[in-house]
Amino acid sequence: MAKEIYSTYPMVKYLRKEALPTALCPGCGGGTVLNAFANAVDQLKIDPRDLVVVSGIGCSAWIASPYFLADTLHTTHGRAIAFATGVKVGLPDKKVVVISGDGDLASIGGNHLIHAARRNIDITVILVNNFIYGMTGGQVAPTTPFGARTTTSPYRNIEHPLQISETVAAAGASYVARWTTAHVYQLIESIKKALTVKGFSLVEVISQCPVQFGRRNRMKEPAEMLRWFLKDSVPISKARNMSPEELEGKFVIGELVNRERPEFTEELNKLIDEVQEHFGLREE
Amino acid sequence: MIIRGDEPEQIRLLRKLYKKGNYFMQGNEAVAYGALFAGCRFYAGYPITPSSEIAETMAKELPKLGGYYLQMEDEIASIAAMVGASWTGFKVMTATAGPGFSLMQENLGYAVMTETPLVLVDVQRSGPSTGQATKGAQGDFFQARWGTHGDHPIIAVSPTSVEDSFWETVRAFNIAEKLRTPVVVLFDGIIAHARERIRIPDPEEVEVTYRKLPANEEEAKLPFGDPHGDGVPPMPLFGHGYFTHVTGSTHKENGLRDVYTPEVHDRLVRRIHRKIEQNKHVYEKYEEYFTDDAEILVVSWGVTARPSLGAVLKAREEGIKVGLFVPKTVHPFPGERVRELSKKVRAILVPEMNLGQLILEVQRFVNDDVLLKGVNKIGGVPLTVEEILREIRGVA
Ligand SMILES: Cc1ncc(C[n+]2csc(CCOP(=O)(O)OP(=O)(O)O)c2C)c(N)n1
Ligand code: SF4
Numbered sequence: 001m002a003k004e005i006y007s008t009y010p011m012v013k014y015l016r017k018e019a020l021p022t023a024l025c026p027g028c029g030g031g032t033v034l035n036a037f038a039n040a041v042d043q044l045k046i047d048p049r050d051l052v053v054v055s056g057i058g059c060s061a062w063i064a065s066p067y068f069l070a071d072t073l074h075t076t077h078g079r080a081i082a083f084a085t086g087v088k089v090g091l092p093d094k095k096v097v098v099i100s101g102d103g104d105l106a107s108i109g110g111n112h113l114i115h116a117a118r119r120n121i122d123i124t125v126i127l128v129n130n131f132i133y134g135m136t137g138g139q140v141a142p143t144t145p146f147g148a149r150t151t152t153s154p155y156r157n158i159e160h161p162l163q164i165s166e167t168v169a170a171a172g173a174s175y176v177a178r179w180t181t182a183h184v185y186q187l188i189e190s191i192k193k194a195l196t197v198k199g200f201s202l203v204e205v206i207s208q209c210p211v212q213f214g215r216r217n218r219m220k221e222p223a224e225m226l227r228w229f230l231k232d233s234v235p236i237s238k239a240r241n242m243s244p245e246e247l248e249g250k251f252v253i254g255e256l257v258n259r260e261r262p263e264f265t266e267e268l269n270k271l272i273d274e275v276q277e278h279f280g281l282r283e284e
Numbered sequence: 285m286i287i288r289g290d291e292p293e294q295i296r297l298l299r300k301l302y303k304k305g306n307y308f309m310q311g312n313e314a315v316a317y318g319a320l321f322a323g324c325r326f327y328a329g330y331p332i333t334p335s336s337e338i339a340e341t342m343a344k345e346l347p348k349l350g351g352y353y354l355q356m357e358d359e360i361a362s363i364a365a366m367v368g369a370s371w372t373g374f375k376v377m378t379a380t381a382g383p384g385f386s387l388m389q390e391n392l393g394y395a396v397m398t399e400t401p402l403v404l405v406d407v408q409r410s411g412p413s414t415g416q417a418t419k420g421a422q423g424d425f426f427q428a429r430w431g432t433h434g435d436h437p438i439i440a441v442s443p444t445s446v447e448d449s450f451w452e453t454v455r456a457f458n459i460a461e462k463l464r465t466p467v468v469v470l471f472d473g474i475i476a477h478a479r480e481r482i483r484i485p486d487p488e489e490v491e492v493t494y495r496k497l498p499a500n501e502e503e504a505k506l507p508f509g510d511p512h513g514d515g516v517p518p519m520p521l522f523g524h525g526y527f528t529h530v531t532g533s534t535h536k537e538n539g540l541r542d543v544y545t546p547e548v549h550d551r552l553v554r555r556i557h558r559k560i561e562q563n564k565h566v567y568e569k570y571e572e573y574f575t576d577d578a579e580i581l582v583v584s585w586g587v588t589a590r591p592s593l594g595a596v597l598k599a600r601e602e603g604i605k606v607g608l609f610v611p612k613t614v615h616p617f618p619g620e621r622v623r624e625l626s627k628k629v630r631a632i633l634v635p636e637m638n639l640g641q642l643i644l645e646v647q648r649f650v651n652d653d654v655l656l657k658g659v660n661k662i663g664g665v666p667l668t669v670e671e672i673l674r675e676i677r678g679v680a
Contacts, residue, residue, distance in 0.1 A: 016529070019540060049525040054368070066529045066540055071522040073371065074531035074541075075364065076394050082361035086328065086368025086376075089352050091523045112364075115357040268352060275347035281297060 011038035014048060019066045023059075027222030029181040029207030030063045033128055036184055036205075037064060037099065040191035052087050052096045056080040056109060059135045059209070060101030060128035078108030081116045084123050092265040095124065095195055102129040102143040106164050110142075113164075113202075117171035120199045121264035126191065127164060127202060130209035138212030145249060149216045165204045169256045174199025174263075176256040180206035180229035183253060190255065199263045206251050294323070297349050298487040306483050311446045311475040312379075314482055315405055316341035318453030319377045321490045324403070325351030326374040328365040330358050330384060333417050334473035335407035338379035359384035363391040363404065370400045371530065373521045375457055375494075379405035381473070382424060383414060385431070392466055393432030394532040396556065399508065399517065401460040401495055403453070405469040407476045408586075410664045419664025420473030422586055425641035428468045429615050435553055437560040439567050440468040440615040442586040446480035452612065454490055459567045461495045463559060464516050470614060472637070474587045474666050495519050498526070508552065509537040515559030560616065569612040570621060574600060578607030580679055581629045583622065583646050585614055588635050588667050595672035604680045614642070619649040626650040631679040635659035635672050655679060 015038075024030040041048070051070040055061035057077035065072040075083045080098045088096040098105070105113050105127050116123060132150060133139040140153040142162045149156060169176040175197040177190040187205060194201035208214060208225035219225045229251060236254035239247060276282055298321060309317075316338050319327075327342040329335075343353040352369075356362040359380055366376040380388060385406045395402055408424045410416035424431075428440045441456050443449035453469060460467040496518045498504035503511050504520040507528050511518070517537075520526040529539040534549045542548045560567075571589075573596060575581065584592035589610040596608045609625060611618050626632060632654055634643040640658045650656055659675045661667045 016527075016540075018538075048527070052522050066531070069527050071371075071527060072529045073368065073522075074529070074533070075367075076390055076532060079360060079364040079391065082356065082364035083368040085354070085356070085361070086326070086365035086370070087372055087522060088368075089326065089354065089365070090369045090372025090374050094523055111357050112361055115361070272347045272350055272352075276350065279301075279348055281300065281348055283293070 011035060011042065014038045014041060014069055015067050016069045022067055023062055025211045027208070027210045028059065029130060029205070029209070030060055030128065032181040032184060033099070033126065033205055033207060034063045034067065036187045037126060037191055038068070039188050040195060043188070044192055044195060046095060046195065050094050052091065052094055054080045054084040054087060054096065054098045056100040056104035057135070058101035058104045058133070060099065060130065060207070061104055063128065064097070064099045078104050079112065080104065081109060081112040081123065081125065085116060085121055088121055088123055089265055089268065092269065096122070097124045097126065097195070099126045100128070101134065102127060102131070102164065103133045103141045106162055107142045113168060114171045117168045117173040117200045117202070119264040120172055120174055120261050122198055123200060124194045125202045127204045128207045129164060129204055130207045130213060131161070132209050132213040134209045134212045138216065150213070165202065165256050168202045172200070172261065173202055173257065174261055175201035175258050177202075177254065178204040178206070178251070178256065179253050180233060180251060181208060182226045182229040183233070186253070193258070197258070199261055294349065295487045301345070301348055302484050304484055304486045306481055308479055309446065309482055310337055310477060310479050311449045311471065312337035312407070312477070313341050314446045314450040315379065315453045315469065315471065316345065317484065318450040319403065319457065320345055320349060321487060321492070322375065322454040322457035323492055323494070324375045324377045324457060325349060326366065326369040326376040327352070327378065328354040328356050328362040328369070328376070329378045329380065330356055330362050332381045332384045334409055334420065334476050335379040335381050335405065337476070338405060338407070359387040360391060363388045363395070363402070366402045367391060367395055367398070367400045370402050371522045375401070375461070377403040377405065379407060381407045381409045382411045385424060385427060389431040393434060393436060395466040396432065396436045396438065397532045398530050399464040399519070399556065400466065401464055402466045403456045403460055403469060404466060405453070405471055408470060408472045410662065416664045418473070420476070420587065420637065420666070421662065421664065422472060422588065422637040422641070424470060425614065425638065428470050435557070437557050438468065438615050439463070439465060439560065439613065440470050441569070441612060442470040442614045443475065444586060444589045444610065446475060446478060447482040449475060450482060454492070455569070458491070458493045461493045462516070462566050463563055464495055464519055465560070470586060472587045497521070504528070506537045507539045508535060510555060515555055515562055567613045568618055570618050571610040571612060573608040575607035575609060575625055577605055578625070579629055580604065580606040580676060581625055581632045582606060582608045582635065582672070582676070583632060583642065584608065584635045585611055585642055588637055591667050591669045591672055592635050594669035595676055598669060598673050599676045599680070604676060606676050606680070617645040619645065622646055623649040626654050629654060631655040631657065633657050633659055633672070633675055633679065635667050635675070637661055637666065
């Protein structure tokens with residue numbers, strides 16, 4: 001059975017076969033994200049040898065690492081973007097992509113996320129927001145909706161979720177978009193743009209974790225979660241005319257920013273040129 | 285190879301920028317120049333006293349050599365970025381002090397587990413916590429050894445003067461490259477800020493090594509194997525189309541994670557230990573003074589080795605048969621040599637700027653019939669020749 005799926009799934013050429021099947025639960029949104037990423041790479045005709053994929057720790061960190069057949073750096077919890085920064089400076093001509101979860105990138109790693117956006121380093125971050133710490137058993141996250149139940153907010157969550165995309169846009173990223181796993185085609189288009197844009201790009205994907213989140217919040221089936229995403233999504237053009245009260249609990253989807261700003265590795269190399277020129281160090 | 289195949293150009297630049305000869309400089313600057321001569325072209329750090337001049341010197345000099353200086357948002361990001369850059373082929377360094385060293389421990393363990401060469405300079409200052417920020421100390425001896433969690437080997441070197449810190453930094457890079465491992469430079473705030481004469485050599489006088497790269501596709505497929513029996517796997521760098529997978533989780537020789545098979549973990553962690561144990565010749569280094577006929581032995585390290593030598597010289601003038609042993613590589617501790625020496629002496633003194641750390645290593649190798657005594661001082665002021673001499677006289 002499994003064999004048949006591998007042989008008919010066209011994107012399998014991008015995957016490390018010896019690492020399959022993936023460890024993701026059935027119905028997890030992670031598979032959709034992996035599929036969208038592989039399709040974006042395929043449509044852009046990116047040679048995987050020109051890709052370095054970096055991830056942190058968590059279920060979502062596993063989406064592309066080790067499954068994607070490229071150089072892959074699976075790092076410590078929260079630090080993927082900092083590791084990726086070193087990779088990008090070392091290999092400025094390669095595409096450096098971080099795929100990881102909301103706990104990983106926006107909680108323990110939140111500082112690196114903000115500062116990479118501020119530097120506007122040419123890294124693409126695909127942040128899988130499932131509102132929960134999936135891997136460790138469904139604990140409350142800084143993205144968990146107000147009032148939701150988790151294993152460490154068993155009565156209700158009394159904290160307010162972080163608006164990740166808005167925060168990163170404000171910090172200075174070149175490109176920021178948010179979609180859900182129910183918007184696959186738009187998601188692929190945004191990942192393609194993120195991979196093409198020069199500068200820091202973030203694609204936030206609202207994703208279902210039926211096992212750790214859905215189950216405890218009256219959405220046992222993955223499909224129920226997808227219907228919830230569709231029902232509560234608001235396109236950004238519409239959201240601009242809505243009040244904060246009306247937007248409470250909604251998912252604003254679409255492109256938040258797409259702008260040109262000086263990029264970090266380019267500035268770094270320009271600076272080196274200037275310094276070498278200034279001190280007369282160029283090859284005689 | 286000094287850096288990614290660019291040796292002649294780098295030698296030309298080094299020669300043009302830093303004329304060989306005598307200079308008067310700070311220990312921190314000497315560390316930075318040592319790194320530049322060793323081929324370090326990537327530095328990521330976060331400012332902290334008493335290490336900041338290393339960052340400042342690197343920020344000023346690296347761009348001249350075509351290298352990268354990154355000031356990161358914190359120490360965790362700094363060592364993370366170094367690991368990332370090291371996998372693209374750069375020789376990388378950071379410098380910090382106690383509080384920052386504490387923050388780096390998780391990713392130091394990651395570097396051990398993923399066998400990533402890097403050099404981490406800890407300019408020891410007085411702790412615990414922020415302690416006396418501007419004062420030197422030797423309190424991180426065991427943090428360097430056991431700061432990160434789990435079974436792991438570590439290599440740490442410790443310079444004793446400004447000139448020595450140039451050469452020990454070069455040595456740290458060479459060890460890191462040869463053994464594909466992180467190396468800690470246990471420096472201290474006193475030498476870091478002391479100004480002394482130092483001779484800057486011609487770049488060709490500096491022996492510089494570069495990590496082993498895969499000789500063919502087969503070797504590249506086993507980034508954590510041991511094809512040469514020396515415990516050191518060739519490093520398939522990113523960007524070469526090898527599709528290398530690197531993880532801090534337990535992994536097989538091909539890099540893929542396997543955290544369930546006991547044998548896989550056992551094989552990996554023991555090989556990483558064996559890599560260090562069987563390559564002693566790469567890193568073991570110590571100095572001995574008057575140990576031939578010594579009846580009393582002083583064992584000291586880093587900044588305290590200097591007043592220790594002064595005290596030994598004075599005591600010798602007084603006819604006391606005392607010798608000095610200075611480990612330059614402090615981890616792994618050259619205990620076997622200490623064991624040999626201890627058999628001929630009746631007392632061992634261990635002066636250090638802490639409440640007794642190196643002495644615990646010494647103790648493991650010395651029989652109970654030898655008097656073992658610490659000479660300890662904290663508060664940020666170095667031990668003096670007089671203070672150590674008094675102790676030597678006390679056991680003479
Ligand atoms: C320093 C550190 N703290 C805690 C953990 C435990 N841990 C592993 S995964 C994880 C949460 C991951 O959550 P998220 O990034 O949202 O990913 P998900 O599993 O939900 O996809 C935590 C807390 C760890 N590995 N390292
Ligand atoms: S626990 Fe949740 S996030 Fe993790 S694999 Fe299962 S469904 Fe996906």
